[in-house]
Amino acid sequence: MWLKAFHLIFMVTWFAGLFYLPRLFVYHAMSEDDASKERFKIMERKLFFGIMTPGMLLTFIFGVWMLFDYAWDLYASMGWLHFKLLLLVGLLVYHYFCYRWLQDFKNNCNLRSHVFYRWMNEIPVLFLVVIIILAVVKPF
Secondary structure (H helix, E strand, O other): OHHHHHHHHHHHHHHHHHHHHHHHHHHHHHHOHHHHHHHHHHHHHHHHHHHHHHHHHHHHHHHHHHHHHHHOOOHHHOHHHHHHHHHHHHHHHHHHHHHHHHHHHHHOOOOOOOHHHHHHHHHHHHHHHHHHHHHHOOOO
């Protein structure tokens, strides 16, 4: 149960960043003065590298540990686990896109509007809902 507890703690940490970083991008895209833009760059960098990425890495470490410790033997033939793992690959892609957007803002070459980032802010919610349902309900 310790592995599961730490897996969930770091999953919450990772998702906090996945929810908040695109919101910072919304405000950054809307900002017009240089002081605000520089402040957002610092906040985005610290969130991505100080919270989000360590949360992601530790989520995967504890998740893989659980997978090899007991889950794979129990659930290897169950489709929900394979679908959850596929969704996690999708979250890694989303995390990568967050990194790319972070770099665009860092280099002052963002071409997207705040509306784009508002829509992108909703993607992790969909992933979270489906992943939690899969892990708790185990529907197939």
